[in-house]
Amino acid sequence: MQITVAELGKLLNGEVVGNPETIISKVSKIEEGESHSLSFLSNLKYEQYIYTTGSSAVLVNRSFVPSSPVSAVMIKVDDAYTSFTFLLEKFGNKISSKEGIDPKAVLSSSAKTGKNVWVGALSYLEENVSVDSDTKIFPQVYLGENVTVGKNCIIYSGVKIYNDCVIGSNCIIHSGTVIGSDGFGFAPLADRSYKKIPQNGNVIIEDDVEIGSNCSIDRATMGSTIIHKGVKLDNLVQIAHNVEIGEHTVIAAQSGVAGSSKVGKHCIIAGQVGIVGHITVADGSVIGGQSGVNSSIKNPEKKWFGSPAFDYKEALKAAILFKQLPSLEQRISELEKRSEEVKKEENNS
DSSP: OOEEHHHHHHHTTOEEESOTTOEEOEEOOGGGOOTTEEEEEOSGGGGGGGGTOOOSEEEEETTOOOSSOOOSEEEEESOHHHHHHHHHHHHHOOGGGOOEEOTTOEEOTTOEEOTTOEEOTTOEEOTTOEEOTTOEEOTTOEEOTTOEEOTTOEEOTTOEEOTTOEEOSSOEEOTTOEEEEOOOOEEEOTTSOEEEOOOOOEEEEOTTOEEOTTOEEEOOSSSEEEEOTTOEEOSSOEEOTTOEEOTTOEEOTTOEEOTTOEEOTTOEEOTTOEEOSSOEEOTTOEEOTTOEEOSOBOSSSOEEETTTTEEHHHHHHHHHHHHHHHHHHHHHHHHHHHHHHHHHHHHHO
16 A cells, blocks of 8 residues: 555545645554554544654544644544545455465365355365355365355355355355354253254355354254344354344354344344343343343343343442442441440340
């Protein structure tokens, strides 16, 4: 990447404040800026760094008014964070140019790949696999029988996608993730052993989904486990059999959703949240970290916290009271002791 500030301003429909001929060749965090690098400022918590940064240019929101002189060239845009993300995608995506089948990859005779597909070394595509155009499959990926993958996907090394699963377009799946493994289905027997219940369904991942590393998404017992369009899963997320995750919901690391639960659209689920099976979570729910959801959430657009999870504000009040329990216990003990002393004094008088 080598571009002038003037060209960046035109690309982003921005207003340049400073020398438009400044050359930019890399990007950096604003607090670690170097000559010829571009940074951004969107959160005013980091405003102090714009006055000391070594970056040659900084993207800022149009509403930003500096309180001190800024030596870097400023490019004022509607949304600095979004603009910076756009530039990272435009100039930082080196894998988009890869295409072709590596000689060390193995494709069955019935596997089909579209235009500009790349399949890396030691990847294995089983019978009737279909991979659409512009998708990039890194080395050591396994795609089972009848798997279909849409357009413009990125599947990183070590991903395993079991038979019959469906991946939409514009999806990103990070290393170590397994899609379509058996759901945790076992029937208890009279002798207290367990008999495995066959898991005959599949997993459907819709368009524009990103799945972090080392996630597990189990196939349905019957029918499909469904991750709807726009969902973003962090690393180490477990999605059990027959779960349905609604559009544009985000789930942070180490969270798990148990079997047959339905999570609504536009939900935000923080880290280490546990959701029990066979319940529903309403659209727009926000669930705080380490919460345990053990019953259905029916009211949309509300915040929840705690284990078991309940109203967020009430949970914070309860947490404050919980911290006060030792001192409250001591005060109660002192009151009881004083009460006994008063009774003795009354009996002796």
